[in-house]
Amino acid sequence: MVVRHEPTLADVAEVAGVSLTTVSRVLNNRGYLSQATKDRVAKAIAQLNYRPNQVARALHGKSTNIIGVIVPTVALPFFGELADEIETALAEHHYRMLVCNSMGRAEREREYLDLLVSHRVDGIISGAHNDDLSEYQTVRMPLVTIDRDISPTIPNIRCANEAAAHQATRLLLDRGALRPALLTSRTGPHNRREAGYRSVLEQAGVEPLIFTVDFHTPDDERARLIDAHLDAAADQIDAVFATDDLSAAAVLDWAERHGRRVPEDFKVIGFDGTSAVRRALPGLATVRQPLTDMAHAAVEVLLAQIQAHANGEDATPVDSPIELPGELLPGKTT
Missing domain, CATH: 1.10.260.40 (lambda repressor-like DNA-binding domains)
Structure with a gap:
């Protein structure tokens, strides 16, 4: 036939x-x-x-054994390695993963969320960074976020950002920095890395200086904006705590072009500590996020929801956020 x-x-x-x-x-x-x-x-x-046909299986009340994962883009080292860790954790429980790259666009994230819900995946893990998407409030399936506060009722797994940022900023001061600046994606009460930075400077009696370059800024524009911030404050600062390693790499590039000796004249520390950036910049001081532990925690919480859902029960509430400690790597740039 x-x-x-x-x-x-x-x-x-x-x-x-x-x-x-x-x-x-x-x-x-x-x-x-x-x-x-x-x-x-x-x-x-x-x-x-x-x-x-997995959709047909779902429509008949059967598990698809597929989990949807929404991230900004796996092209970024942090999200690429996070997706890899989630896939490994899911495979241990015989689940597969469908990755959706929102590319920083809220409308694209909405479309992917609708796609995952309509295809009846067993659950969703979201690590995208678009704020105020009300659609998540209407999702009636197991849902967990990573490093993203959507709702008190949606479990959020993240690095202990404030404590880790406190350590990073403290290291800069201990190594002799007098006026460290913060380079971050956005400022405000939800930025716990900013909170850690501010608390250390307040204790030391140092005035904070914060530069913001939005997370979703295109690469060329991002480099130009970082340069502009550093150029404007060149005479005021002697160190930068960047809340991601790619921004820290851009700061190191600026320092080299401006004749700043690192770490003698200028100190830099980043955040994330991915394997890709560690290979490219092995001397970069950074905070390594516990990606493996975060992925396993997200999967465990999600599977507990899936099991409860299959039994027609409400999932046992978890204390959210679930915070896991980062690891300070002093490197050679402080």
Whole structure:
């Protein structure tokens, strides 16, 4: 039999010489079936390269064993490595992952959220950075966020950002910095890394100086804006705490172009500590986020929700956010 379309259950039944009901029973392991019948169905499935329709399974109340993961883009080292860790953690429980790159656009994130919900994935892990998406409040399926506060009722797993930023800023002062600036994506009470920076400077009696370059700024524009901030404050600062390593790398580039010796004249520390950036800049001082632990914690919380959902129960509430400690890596730039 030659099938010119994506094979269906009917095609499997025809090749195996059995009924549709029998094929369904084999796939779902229901009722008594002879081994010979199971073997004929298995042979037909292999011959046709039949793939079960996951959407149809979901519509019949069955698990798809697929988790949707929304991130800004896996092209960024932090989110690429986070997605890899989540995939590894999910595989341990026989789940697969569907990755959605929002590219920093709220409308794209809305479209992906709608896609995941309509395809009835078993759950969603969101690490995208668009604020005020009300659509998350209407999601009625297991949902966990990573480093993103959406709602008190949605578990958020993150690095202990404030404590880690406190350590990073303290290191700059201990190494002799007198006026460290903060380079971050946005300022405000939700920025716990900013809170850690401010608390250290307040204790030391130093006036904070904060530069902001939005997380979603295109690369060329981002480099230009960072240069502009540093140029304007060149005579006021002798160190920078950048709340991500790629920004810290841009600061190091600025320092080299302006004849600042690092760490003698100018000190720099970043945040994230991904393997990719550590390989490219092995001497960069940074805070390494516990990516493996964060991914496993997110998966464990999500699977607990999925199990409760399957049992028709409410998931056990968790104390959110779940904060995991970062690791200070002093490097050679402080």
